[in-house]
Structures are given as C-alpha cells and as structure tokens.
Amino acid sequence: MNRPNDSVRDTDVLAALRTATASRHGRLDSGLPLSAPLPSLEDYAAHLAMVRDWLAPLERWLAGFADGPQREPTLPPTARLALIDADLAEPGMVDAPPRLAAGWPLDASTAYRWGVAYVIEGSQLGGAVLYGNLAGPLAPHPLRYLRGDAAGPGPRWRAFMLALRAHVTSPEEIAEACAGACAAFDAILGLAPLRK
Secondary structure, three states: OOOOOOOOOOOOHHHHHHHHHHHHHHHHHHHOHHHOOOOOHHHHHHHHHHHHHHHHHHHHHHHOOOOOHHHOOOOOOOOHHHHHHHHHOOOOOOOOOOOOOOOOOOOOOHHHHHHHHHHHHHHHHHHHHHHHHHOOOOOOOOOHHHHOOOOOOHHHHHHHHHHHHHHOOOHHHHHHHHHHHHHHHHHHHHHOOOOO
C-alpha cells in the first residue's frame, strides 16, 4: 500500500487525515466539472458519473469486510448510489459510459478502511455546499445526491468523527488511515475530468 509522508503521525487522526489529504483535496475541489463558474446539468451529469464510477467499487469492496466503518452501529448504511442513479434518470441528463476504477486491496487493515471512509463521508459535506450553490441555477433538477437526507450531513459527520477517533488511535493506525484516505483521493482524481 502506498503510504503518505511518514512525517504525518499526529496524535489526532482527524488532523492527520486533513494534513495528509490537503493537496489532493484542493486539486479535486478546483478541478471538478461543478467547479465551473456556471455549472450546467451536463456538468452535474459528468460529476455524478465520476462519483458513481468511484463509489460503486468502493462500496462493494468495503462490504466484503466483517469489521470497520461499514459495520459501525452509529453509521447506518446510506443509499448514495441510489440517489446518484435517480439523479441520472432525470430528464435532461446526459448518459455517461461507466469507467473502471482501480481495484482495492483485499488485505487492507481496518484503519486503512477508516481512512477510505473518511473521504467518502467527507464528500457529503462538500455535496451540501454544492447543493446550496446549485439548487437554484439547476432547478427543477432535485439534485438528490448533493442534497442527501433531510438532516443534512452534519449529524452523520459528527458520528463518523467520534467513531473514527475511537477506532483509529495508535500512530501506526493513523498512518494506515492516512494511506487509505490518500488512496481514495487518488482513485477519484484518476477518474475526474479535471479542468486545466
């Protein structure tokens, strides 16, 4: 497994994850189709297709483990892929052929998988911001995936952070979580039609 800079050995896993992924996060945020000054439904369709191509294999991979973030009782399963599919089925959306994402390690540690889940869960926070910016301009499209559930992403994110901090505590686990988070960012960056 690729590891981020070994100097990222913070005692707080969340701070370490933010540090390890900061440059990747910046590249992704500034280069996505929805970062255009006036994003269109075509841009939203491209965004959804990219996220689906990234998320579907990740969810299948995580489901194959009996422990870790996908088994955390405070984090019930979500229907992210169903929301994406419903949005893509709306009138005016452009079909995008699926692309294959890289495979994921079958021997990944629990901490590595918590790092991957950090990126998945964090993407919902960004989605809420995008929803606030795009709900008006892209109406009447419901933007289900960006909107998420009625409670918004805040309560789930707080539950996730508490669980992450409870399960990933040692310097070795934190380094593994950072490696997983960096790999998750690298996977979506590899699929993103990044703007120049």
